[in-house]
Amino acid sequence: ADQMNANAANSLLKTLEEPSAWSLILLISDRPGRLPATILSRCQRIAFTPPPPQAARQWLAGRLAADQDPELLLDLAEGAPLRALQLVEEDTFAVRLELMKELETLARGQGNLAAVAERFLKIGVQQTLYWMYNWTADVIRFLSSGNERRMINRDMRDHLVEFARNAGLQAAHDYMRHLNEILRMAERQLNPQLLMENILMAWQEMFLRPR
Numbered sequence: 592a593d594q595m596n597a598n599a600a601n602s603l604l605k606t607l608e609e610p611s612a613w614s615l616i617l618l619i620s621d622r623p624g625r626l627p628a629t630i631l632s633r634c635q636r637i638a639f640t641p642p643p644p645q646a647a648r649q650w651l652a653g654r655l656a657a658d659q660d661p662e663l664l665l666d667l668a669e670g671a672p673l674r675a676l677q678l679v680e681e682d683t684f685a686v687r688l689e690l691m692k693e694l695e696t697l698a699r700g701q702g703n704l705a706a707v708a709e710r711f712l713k714i715g716v717q718q719t720l721y722w723m724y725n726w727t728a729d730v731i732r733f734l735s736s737g738n739e740r741r742m743i744n745r746d747m748r749d750h751l752v753e754f755a756r757n758a759g760l761q762a763a764h765d766y767m768r769h770l771n772e773i774l775r776m777a778e779r780q781l782n783p784q785l786l787m788e789n790i791l792m793a794w795q796e797m798f799l800r801p802r
Contacts, residue, residue: 727770766793
């Protein structure tokens with residue numbers, strides 16, 4: 592529901608004010624704060640939270656191969672077991688490794704930025720931005736605490752520690768703010784190639800600018 596534009600929200604509001612008989616309307620949103628207050632005030636909120644960690648691990652472990660780490664998968668999926676299972680089915684670890692190798696090349700000031708952006712677009716804007724956001728958050732966690740164990744992406748600690756040491760805390764925070772802005776822009780159906788080039792250029796500058 593948080594994806595509605597103003598016209599759609601106003602149309603829904605009229606329906607909520609004068610619903611037809613025997614109607615039940617379900618609005619699904621992971622960001623209810625973005626809904627207009629006029630709509631929120633007319634809704635009963637029901638929160639769906641992830642299951643307890645132990646139950647989630649037990650459920651997921653029964654569906655994974657012996658060499659797969661349910662704890663890591665749940666961390667990457669923010670505690671959601673179905674999403675964790677989806678990461679396996681989508682071969683996400685191979686995708687993450689591909690993204691990481693490209694970002695390491697750019698961080699060294701090498702590679703063709705436009706070509707990398709094109710390859711990332713084939714993976715998908717949302718998926719690419721999700722992992723870049725996730726990794727930047729881990730860089731900030733490490734730089735803020737000096738503790739590698741606070742990182743979510745435990746299987747990529749060495750890569751992320753190297754990024755952290757070459758970027759710096761202020762640069763990582765600046766890039767996170769830039770990412771948040773890009774995530775908002777991505778919802779407006781702007782030119783995806785330019786969007787991706789923008790975010791990769793900012794990534795490269797984070798490591799190349801004077802500290």
